[in-house]
Amino acid sequence: MGEATAAMPHPPRAITTAPGFTGAEGLRALLERLAREDGWRSDPAVAQLVGVLREKYALLARKWDRHPDEAVSAAFVVLRAEATRRARDPWAVVTDAVAKTLKAEAHAEWLLISTDRARRPGLVAQERPVRTSGDEEYLTRIAAPAVTGSDDDGLGWLADALVGILAGLGWPADVAEGCVDYVLDHVIRAGRRETAFDELRRDITLLALYELPRESWLTLLRALLGGTGQTGTLARRGMIGRLLLGETAGDLLADDALLLALSDAAPGPRCVP
Structure with missing residues (x-):
């Protein structure tokens, strides 16, 4: 068989590109950009950030019997703070704040108290459900x-x-x-x-x-x-x-x-x- 055999083309490899803000410095750069010129309302990266937050904190929300969108809302509050932009690891600050907020909201519902009071463990009666x-x-x-x-x-x-x-x-x-x-x-x-x-x-x-x-x-x-x-x-x-x-x-x-x-x-x- 003298005919050259054509090489079979390889299937294209799936390219998965993570958003540039999944790391600490990338998030800091995004937050600095959004803080200027009302970027939270107009920057297309905000929609992408919402998707990342919803996926990132879905399990944490489920742990405290909350909807993922509540985790997103809690994250947005801390993301807009100047202290978060200046933190050594902005993602760590956001994750800690979201966890504390979801926990406080869950305890507030369980114990019939305000969310603010539920954030202060010393004031929360440890009642078993x-x-x-x-x-x-x-x-x-x-x-x-x-x-x-x-x-x-x-x-x-x-x-x-x-x-x-x-x-x-x-x-x-x-x-x-x-x-x-x-x-x-x-x-x-x-x-x-x-x-x-x-x-x-x-x-x-x-x-x-x-x-x-x-x-x-x-x-x-x-x-x-x-x-x-x-x-x-x-x-x-x-x-x-x-x-x-x-x-x-x-x-x-x-x-x-x-x-x-x-x-x-x-x-x-x-x-x-």
């Missing part, structure tokens, strides 16, 4: 049909008790009523407390309607539903569960930590639409 199974029954009781011959829909007494407590702690009555009704309806439709909490904490409907601060909304959710911890656990029963499991409004009013949290979170009359 309790199993959700002890509180599952209240979801089915919420959705249970009204007793035959009753004009009450089965939720009226519960909503009235919750609204009364909130109004007494400085929440505008119509804001309290709107929030309570919205949460109860969402819990019934979601079917599980954990699902409802996870969806509601990202819901901005009432934030827009009542000009409600996000921290007030999150505090209210923790108070009503209890804080969600790792899968299958909750740190403390919410007001809804406590009332349906036999506690009274008086019992709730004797809970100083609960009253302080809700009173501090009261949005004030400016939130009335």
Whole structure:
């Protein structure tokens, strides 16, 4: 066979180019560039940075039962600080800050306290989460049909008790009523407390309607539903569960930590639409 055999072409090698800011100096250079001329709004590298952050901190977010976008938000706060640009290793600063933020937010939900307080371990009661199974029954009781011959829909007494407590702690009555009704309806439709909490904490409907601060909304959710911890656990029963499991409004009013949290979170009359 005298014919020359043509060489088979090799398949092209996949070229994977990592962004230039995955190292410490690259990130520093990017941050210096973004700090000039409002680069955070216009520089196309910002979108690339978001993707890197989401991938980099996805496992850390999962560890603390948070959404990856919450890790991205926490990272952006520290990335814009001048101290981060001047740090020896900017990535180390960002990672440490994100880890502390996610941990604090998780503890705040578990223990029904503010995120700022959860950042200070000496002020956080070390309470072990309790199993959700002890509180599952209240979801089915919420959705249970009204007793035959009753004009009450089965939720009226519960909503009235919750609204009364909130109004007494400085929440505008119509804001309290709107929030309570919205949460109860969402819990019934979601079917599980954990699902409802996870969806509601990202819901901005009432934030827009009542000009409600996000921290007030999150505090209210923790108070009503209890804080969600790792899968299958909750740190403390919410007001809804406590009332349906036999506690009274008086019992709730004797809970100083609960009253302080809700009173501090009261949005004030400016939130009335």
